[in-house]
Amino acid sequence: MSVVRAFIAIDLPASLRRSLSERIASLRNNLAGAPVRWVRANGIHLTLRFLGDTEVERIPDVKQALLKVASTYPGFSIRLAGLGCFPNARRPRVVWLGVEEETGVLPALQAATEAACRELGFQPEARPFSPHLTLGRVRRDADPKAVSDLGRAVEGEEQGSLGSMGVDEVCLFQSDLKPDGAVYTKLLAARLGTGA
Numbered sequence: 001m002s003v004v005r006a007f008i009a010i011d012l013p014a015s016l017r018r019s020l021s022e023r024i025a026s027l028r029n030n031l032a033g034a035p036v037r038w039v040r041a042n043g044i045h046l047t048l049r050f051l052g053d054t055e056v057e058r059i060p061d062v063k064q065a066l067l068k069v070a071s072t073y074p075g076f077s078i079r080l081a082g083l084g085c086f087p088n089a090r091r092p093r094v095v096w097l098g099v100e101e102e103t104g105v106l107p108a109l110q111a112a113t114e115a116a117c118r119e120l121g122f123q124p125e126a127r128p129f130s131p132h133l134t135l136g137r138v139r140r141d142a143d144p145k146a147v148s149d150l151g152r153a154v155e156g157e158e159q160g161s162l163g164s165m166g167v168d169e170v171c172l173f174q175s176d177l178k179p180d181g182a183v184y185t186k187l188l189a190a191r192l193g194t195g196a
Contacts, residue, residue: 002056005175008066008113009045010167011186016080017041019162023097024135030157034150035142036095043182044133046078046099048110048170049117049125058120059172063188065116066172069109070190075168076105080133081161089151093138097162099131106131109170109192168192 012020021041028038054062082098099106110129118124138147172188 003053004056004059005177006051006054006059006062006187007045007047007173007175008049008051008062008117009047009171009173010078011045011169011171011189013165016163016165017044019080020044020097020133020135023162027095027135027157031150031153033146034153035139035146036136036150037139038136039134040181043184044135045171045173045184046131046133048113048129049122051117051122059187061120062117062172063190065120066113066170066188066190069112069116070170071193072112073105073109073192075166075192076101076103077164077166078106078131079161079164082159083135083154083157084132085151085154086130086132089155090148092147092151092154094134095136095138095150095154096132097135099133101131106167113170 018041024038024041051062079100080097081100084096084098085092086094086096101107107129110131114125114129138150169189169191171186171190174185174187176183176185
């Protein structure tokens with residue numbers, strides 16, 4: 001049975017990707033020697049639901065569910081601001097950029113997406129939704145002191161805003177893992193509706 005690695009996310013415009021690329025370059029420079037694999041800006045999305053290996057035969061059902069969910073929520077704006085670590089600065093595993101959304105549409109949209117995925121038989125997401133963009137991942141074999149130092153350094157970094165964007169669609173992506181990084185293919189762009 002043929003499978004694709006899939007996820008549901010909000011895509012970012014080229015202007016914000018440029019800003020992200022500059023921010024990652026600045027972090028790479030400021031945190032030189034830190035045990036982090038920095039993400040390429042063209043591979044960053046605001047993930048709403050990671051589906052993982054999904055049978056190709058299930059993709060049409062996922063598309064239909066996403067179209068239905070998207071049509072019931074209005075467009076909204078997000079602001080990229082803040083910097084932090086998951087799970088925390090004492091034991092960082094991921095360096096992230098925060099995503100702010102003031103109307104409550106984003107968490108409602110994500111919850112509806114999660115519910116639709118569960119209805120299709122996908123396992124429930126284990127962690128609560130925390131909107132963010134992953135900038136880097138801490139190496140698994142990193143020295144504990146270097147990891148702790150990284151967390152403190154991230155806390156000391158400038159926390160300013162990278163900008164805002166309007167969101168008018170949610171996308172289904174296929175991810176193909178290649179030796180030089182993942183390649184993403186957009187399988188569907190589901191337009192947001194009026195919220196009716």
